[in-house]
Amino acid sequence: MKDAQGRSLSPDESDTSDERKGLLAEEGEDDLDSVLHQTPNRRRRRCCSVVLIALILGAVFGLPMLYVGLKTSRPVADFDNQKLRSNGTHQFKKTALIVSIDGLRADYLDRGLTPHLLAISKKGLRAKSMRPVFPTLTFPNHWALMTGLYAESHGIVANNFWDPQSRSEFHYNRVESCWNSSWWFGEPMWETAENAGLLTANLMWPGPPVTSRGVESTYFVPWKDKVPLKEKHDQIMEWIDLPLEKRPQLIMAYEPSLDQAGHLAGPKSDLVDRVLKQVDVFAKDIHDSLEARNLTDIIDVVFVSDHGMTDTSHPEFIYIDDVLGDGFDELEHVDGWPAMGLRFSPKADSAHYLNILSEAAAASGGKFDVFTHETMPTRFHFSGNSRIAPIYIVPRIGYVVTDHVENGTGLNKGSHGYDNAQASMHAMFVAHGPFSSVVKAIQQSDESRLFKRLLSRPNKGWHSTSNDTYVMDTFQNVEVYNLMVKLLGIEDYAASTNGTAGFWDKFF
Numbered sequence: 438m439k440d441a442q443g444r445s446l447s448p449d450e451s452d453t454s455d456e457r458k459g460l461l462a463e464e465g466e467d468d469l470d471s472v473l474h475q476t477p478n479r480r481r482r483r484c485c486s487v488v489l490i491a492l493i494l495g496a497v498f499g500l501p502m503l504y505v506g507l508k509t510s511r512p513v514a515d516f517d518n519q520k521l522r523s524n525g526t527h528q529f530k531k532t533a534l535i536v537s538i539d540g541l542r543a544d545y546l547d548r549g550l551t552p553h554l555l556a557i558s559k560k561g562l563r564a565k566s567m568r569p570v571f572p573t574l575t576f577p578n579h580w581a582l583m584t585g586l587y588a589e590s591h592g593i594v595a596n597n598f599w600d601p602q603s604r605s606e607f608h609y610n611r612v613e614s615c616w617n618s619s620w621w622f623g624e625p626m627w628e629t630a631e632n633a634g635l636l637t638a639n640l641m642w643p644g645p646p647v648t649s650r651g652v653e654s655t656y657f658v659p660w661k662d663k664v665p666l667k668e669k670h671d672q673i674m675e676w677i678d679l680p681l682e683k684r685p686q687l688i689m690a691y692e693p694s695l696d697q698a699g700h701l702a703g704p705k706s707d708l709v710d711r712v713l714k715q716v717d718v719f720a721k722d723i724h725d726s727l728e729a730r731n732l733t734d735i736i737d738v739v740f741v742s743d744h745g746m747t748d749t750s751h752p753e754f755i756y757i758d759d760v761l762g763d764g765f766d767e768l769e770h771v772d773g774w775p776a777m778g779l780r781f782s783p784k785a786d787s788a789h790y791l792n793i794l795s796e797a798a799a800a801s802g803g804k805f806d807v808f809t810h811e812t813m814p815t816r817f818h819f820s821g822n823s824r825i826a827p828i829y830i831v832p833r834i835g836y837v838v839t840d841h842v843e844n845g846t847g848l849n850k851g852s853h854g855y856d857n858a859q860a861s862m863h864a865m866f867v868a869h870g871p872f873s874s875v876v877k878a879i880q881q882s883d884e885s886r887l888f889k890r891l892l893s894r895p896n897k898g899w900h901s902t903s904n905d906t907y908v909m910d911t912f913q914n915v916e917v918y919n920l921m922v923k924l925l926g927i928e929d930y931a932a933s934t935n936g937t938a939g940f941w942d943k944f945f
């Protein structure tokens with residue numbers, strides 16, 4: 438029942454992975470239409486008014502003043518990764534730590550149960566939410582965080598899928614596929630850091646131990662379930678306490694317990710609340726241990742999650758065998774969950790079955806959609822790869838695709854994998870460290886500037902909810918690779934990603 442990386446799981450567990458079970462029913466918290474339809478217009482309008490006001494002001498105050506206003510000096514972050522910095526007793530190089538708390542839905546932070554993550558975000562910053570890639574599953578998203586690529590480009594298009602080129606199946610919890618680097622496209626941030634000559638350490642982050650180019654992290658702790666948080670904390674600190682020449686500058690760590698609780702009991706359960714408090718204390722312990730070592734001005738810490746969680750305790754089933762009739766027997770491969778990629782046998786009339794599916798989707802009144810590579814929504818960035826099945830059924834929140842034999846067996850009370858525009862699928866982002874101080878200083882100096890005040894839109898990527906808390910607008914998780922690369926001062930080595938060029942430059 439876990440996001441295993443292989444090894445410790447028995448093969449028979451692989452067919453009942455938790456991300457395969459479960460589905461459904463969020464009450465009204467996701468308003469897809471408003472997400473999809475309001476933003477562009479609003480943006481355009483704001484943009485126009487900014488330009489207009491700028492023109493008017495330019496005319497009134499004259500260009501010289503505008504120039505002075507824009508030239509005001511900003512605090513600058515220091516990204517030199519070889520420079521030695523002292524914590525008072527020891528020398529350190531620039532170091533960054535990224536911790537993934539699997540399944541921490543963005544709005545869990547508003548439950549009043551995570552005082553420590555919120556305190557860290559107050560000292561540093563947080564995002565309203567972070568948008569995962571589609572499909573909103575653990576392996577596609579942990580690899581998107583590592584590589585900055587959408588699933589179609591990084592190749593891990595689901596937790597389990599068929600690859601027509603190698604004629605073999607990827608299974609997230611079978612070591613023979615998980616540790617076989619040929620599945621994993623793109624360049625993880627630890628490969629980039631190693632290429633730049635930095636030492637790296639990987640504590641169970643989902644992915645292969647060695648990339649297809651033969652690069653491995655300096656230190657590697659393989660996936661194991663039920664490792665106490667204290668052990669993970671101690672391992673991270675052990676790395677940080679290594680002598681300078683052995684100390685990793687990039688540390689990645691992974692924790693699955695909250696996701697497991699969400700699947701088992703659902704996002705609104707006492708169990709989730711209890712585990713949420715535990716991972717919050719984990720975050721505090723990491724922060725406190727860095728503070729005790731006088732390292733908070735040297736080490737940047739980024740807490741993320743991979744996706745959210747939706748309640749699937751009372752799903753409405755869509756029976757695919759009813760929909761397809763005898764076409765059901767023509768299915769050769771079925772990928773993913775809760776979205777479902779279909780491959781019919783070459784002899785079958787797949788165009789005919791696609792027709793049937795599309796008509797059923799239209800008649801369902803919005804219970805599910807059926808896409809081909811051609812009709813897949815562009816925003817999913819989920820078509821340019823032969824590993825993506827030619828026909829994909831994507832259920833809406835509240836619905837589960839199953840058949841009469843399976844009949845929803847193994848269905849969990851919580852699930853994810855749905856449309857990545859849905860708020861309940863969104864992940865968290867909380868960061869603290871020297872870079873966040875610079876971000877805040879810039880923000881504060883910007884706020885105090887006359888021209889900024891006059892020219893700026895009410896929110897240019899930030900909400901200031903109080904004097905010292907800065908909440909970034911929702912952004913996509915493929916930006917995280919570029920953040921880490923920037924924090925480590927290794928942008929010259931950066932691989933090409935699907936992150937937005939200059940995305941972080943506007944913040945610091």
Ligand SMILES: *[C@@H]1O[C@H](CO)[C@@H](O)[C@H](O)[C@H]1NC(C)=O
Nearest residue numbers: 523524525526731732734735
């Ligand atoms: C903590 O580190 C800072 C530099 O980051 C240093 O100036 C200060 O003296 C250190 N404090 C102690 C108690 O060593």
Ligand SMILES: *[C@@H]1O[C@H](CO)[C@@H](O)[C@H](O)[C@H]1NC(C)=O
Nearest residue numbers: 600603605613617618619620
């Ligand atoms: C790794 O997977 C590929 C298919 O993607 C396969 O061709 C190859 O034989 C596998 N290698 C090993 C060592 O299992």
Ligand SMILES: *[C@@H]1O[C@H](CO)[C@@H](O)[C@H](O)[C@H]1NC(C)=O
Nearest residue numbers: 524525526527678729730731
């Ligand atoms: C500096 O870091 C080292 C290594 O983690 C630690 O042993 C030492 O106590 C720290 N120094 C201070 C002043 O906290």
Ligand SMILES: *[C@@H]1O[C@H](CO)[C@@H](O)[C@H](O)[C@H]1NC(C)=O
Nearest residue numbers: 754841842843844845846848
């Ligand atoms: C299928 O599942 C539904 C809902 O859990 C249940 O009501 C129904 O009896 C099940 N049907 C069979 C054939 O098991």
Ligand SMILES: *[C@@H]1O[C@H](CO)[C@@H](O)[C@H](O)[C@H]1NC(C)=O
Nearest residue numbers: 559901902903904905906907
């Ligand atoms: C902001 O700071 C001022 C002065 O320090 C204080 O009075 C006010 O309550 C603070 N506002 C918030 C929202 O924390």
Ligand SMILES: *[C@@H]1O[C@H](CO)[C@@H](O)[C@H](O)[C@H]1NC(C)=O
Nearest residue numbers: 586587590818932933934935
């Ligand atoms: C994502 O990045 C990869 C690598 O640079 C590139 O090949 C691909 O076209 C990009 N995808 C999109 C949608 O821009």
Ligand SMILES: [Zn+2]
Nearest residue numbers: 539540575743
């Ligand atoms: Zn996950």
